[in-house]
Amino acid sequence: MTQSTTFGYIMPVLLKHHDAELSLRPGTTKSDLVAYLYQNSEWGYSPQELKEALDIPRGTATTTLKRLYDDDYIGKTDDGYYYALSERDDIRRYVSSLNQVNRLFGHHRDADATPEEPDKQIGGGRTDEELDAELAELEAEVDE
Known part of the structure; x- marks a missing residue:
């Protein structure tokens, strides 16, 4: 049994909102990128902007963004801006x-x-x- 942590605290899962198919864990770069994009859903961000906003290494940002996009967690414009998907409740x-x-x-x-x-x-x-x-x-x- 694994437990998620956020800010050093154990974070239980509210079962009525839990989605086992959603592979995001608090405190990870993947989770941080998703949270940033969905908290600012009216904007699209370049990998460089996200790297600076979240203070993560460039390679980590680009690799994680590509994986998130490939897994349909986020969208990407033709000119390389990443954004939150409106249909992902x-x-x-x-x-x-x-x-x-x-x-x-x-x-x-x-x-x-x-x-x-x-x-x-x-x-x-x-x-x-x-x-x-x-x-x-x-x-x-x-x-x-």
């Missing part, structure tokens, strides 16, 4: 789940938080009630 759900995990746990990563910098504190300086409300909102989005 499964990938949109995957990226949405990544975004939710990042919103929930992303602010926990900064170990240098101080009382003078509440945005860096665990919870971003929010009360338990505010965090509970945010969690309820995220759970409602997942259930949609």
Whole structure:
């Protein structure tokens, strides 16, 4: 049994949205490229732009983009720009789940938080009630 991790946390799979055919794992270059393209779905990007945006080696970017395109995870224009496919709802759900995990746990990563910098504190300086409300909102989005 394998477990996915995102941002150093174990990430369970919500079964009603799980697609076993989708071979993306959080924290990989493949996942990062897909997430970037689907988060910016109105744009097409060259391999160079994606390499710079995600700070990955050029060879890794071009090889991974080709594989993603060959596997129909992303599209490509005739002049070499990669983009999100509008018909891939499964990938949109995957990226949405990544975004939710990042919103929930992303602010926990900064170990240098101080009382003078509440945005860096665990919870971003929010009360338990505010965090509970945010969690309820995220759970409602997942259930949609």
